[in-house]
Amino acid sequence: MPRKTFRKIITSDELTSQINSENISLMNRFLKDKQIRVSPKTITVYESNLTMFLSWNLLNNNNKKFTDIKKLEFSEFFSYASEELKLGSARLNNLRSTLSSLSNFITKFYDEEYPNFRNVILNIIESSPKEMRREKTILTDEQMENLLEHLSKNEKQQACWLALAATSGARFTELLCFETDLIDENRTAFGDLFIETTKQIRTKGKGKSGKLLYKYILKEKFMPYYKEWLKERAKILKEKKLNHNFLFIKQDGTPATGATVRGWIEGFEKYLGVPFYAHAVRHYLVTLFSKKNIPPQLIKELMGWSSDMIQIYDDTSARDRIYEGLENLKL
Numbered sequence: 001m002p003r004k005t006f007r008k009i010i011t012s013d014e015l016t017s018q019i020n021s022e023n024i025s026l027m028n029r030f031l032k033d034k035q036i037r038v039s040p041k042t043i044t045v046y047e048s049n050l051t052m053f054l055s056w057n058l059l060n061n062n063n064k065k066f067t068d069i070k071k072l073e074f075s076e077f078f079s080y081a082s083e084e085l086k087l088g089s090a091r092l093n094n095l096r097s098t099l100s101s102l103s104n105f106i107t108k109f110y111d112e113e114y115p116n117f118r119n120v121i122l123n124i125i126e127s128s129p130k131e132m133r134r135e136k137t138i139l140t141d142e143q144m145e146n147l148l149e150h151l152s153k154n155e156k157q158q159a160c161w162l163a164l165a166a167t168s169g170a171r172f173t174e175l176l177c178f179e180t181d182l183i184d185e186n187r188t189a190f191g192d193l194f195i196e197t198t199k200q201i202r203t204k205g206k207g208k209s210g211k212l213l214y215k216y217i218l219k220e221k222f223m224p225y226y227k228e229w230l231k232e233r234a235k236i237l238k239e240k241k242l243n244h245n246f247l248f249i250k251q252d253g254t255p256a257t258g259a260t261v262r263g264w265i266e267g268f269e270k271y272l273g274v275p276f277y278a279h280a281v282r283h284y285l286v287t288l289f290s291k292k293n294i295p296p297q298l299i300k301e302l303m304g305w306s307s308d309m310i311q312i313y314d315d316t317s318a319r320d321r322i323y324e325g326l327e328n329l330k331l
Contacts, residue, residue, distance in 0.1 A: 010085070011055045019054045020063045027054065030105045049098040053077060067106060067114045071124045074099070078125050089128035096125050137275045138315045139284045150271060152225060158264045160229035161248055165281040167218035169303050172278040174203055174215070176256060179245035180230070182215075185223055190298070195219050203304060213304040287315045 016024075027050045031043055038046075056077050057064060064073070081087045081095060103119035110117070144166060151159035165175055182197045189196040200212040233249065240253030248256035261278075269276040289299050299305075 010059070011051050015055045015058060016051060018063070019051075019058050020065060023054050023057070023063075023066050026066055026102070026106065027051075029109075030102050033105060033109075034101075045094065046098050046101070049095050050102065052081075053095065053099060056080060066102070067110075067117045071120050074121060075124055082128075092128045096121060096127065137277070137280045138287075139280055141288070143272055143274075144284060147268060147271060148225070152228065155264075155267075156225070156229045156232050157248060158267070160225045161261065161264065162268070162281070163222050163225035164217065164247075165278060166285055167222040168215050169282050169285045170215055171204060171282065172258070172261070174201060175278075176248065176258065176261065177201060178247040180247055181245050183217070183226065183247075185219065188219065189216060190302075193219060194302070195222070211304070215304075216302045283315050 027047070030050075031047060034046060035043055054066075057066075057069065060076070060080070061069065061073050078092065078095070081092060087095070100119055100121040103117075103121055106114060106117055107119060144162075148159055148162060148166075151162060161175060164170065164178065170178070178201075182199065182201065183195060184198050185195055187196050187198060188194060194216040197215045197217075200214050203211050203213050203215075229247075233247075236249065236253050237243065242253040244255065246255035248261070250256055250260050265276055265278065286299060286303065289302070294302075
């Protein structure tokens with residue numbers, strides 16, 4: 001039961017081969033320059049955005065050189081991306097940022113070749129307000145407990161994955177990177193309630209390496225599922241004659257991939273009967289912290305946030321919250 005989104009694709013290898021060669025050269029040099037400072041995943045996003053824009057420019061704007069494209073033509077592209085491609089606000093803002101970055105690259109390194117070129121993107125294209133593009137799933141405590149109990153009977157690895165996601169708030173890609181030597185139940189923090197990973201792991205963030213952070217795992221809720229899976233995992237690796245530290249694995253014993261976990265998630269959806277996605281579990285944990293009156297500063301520490309993201313992830317309603325002084329209303 002995947003969340004419903006509209007998708008229209010205007011790129012193809014055939015179209016890319018017809019894009020103005022000067023534009024392709026600019027794009028490739030821009031990407032090469034960016035590789036020094038950003039992650040490979042970010043480079044992939046830049047390339048996807050630029051290929052989309054240059055394909056539109058080929059089909060609708062006479063394949064103009066990027067440096068000759070007029071303000072109104074940039075505006076027409078964003079109207080097309082919004083109305084025809086139905087891109088959401090996040091993707092539109094990402095496209096806006098990418099085209100602005102390319103423009104800055106040109107003004108920095110090609111000022112002699114294009115002395116009159118300037119970056120107009122941020123001035124003519126307004127930032128799109130954030131909007132909800134997909135149906136949001138707010139997982140209840142009952143749903144989480146029922147799913148964990150169901151998985152623990154027959155799918156101990158999946159139960160461990162879900163328990164780790166629900167007790168650490170780690171992102172989808174971060175969970176795949178977990179290794180057994182990251183978890184030491186004797187290395188605790190915050191009043192012995194949390195396990196602190198033995199070393200920092202790479203998380204989402206600016207720069208080529210992202211942001212390195214210790215992750216914190218709610219100990220009592222996680223360890224039972226972890227220990228049960230370790231027993232089964234050891235048997236599988238022994239049978240397959242493999243030796244590695246990756247916590248999550250495929251049926252053949254090799255490290256699990258994104259596709260592996262997405263298959264598990266499809267099963268979660270069928271069992272619960274609601275759309276399920278990894279980020280919903282992140283929301284679940286922050287909401288749990290808020291319901292338990294964990295101080296906002298501690299939530300930031302546990303989640304590794306430097307800015308106030310709590311209000312985005314906290315899905316509690318007004319009636320869920322506990323307020324001081326309510327006991328004064330009791331007769």
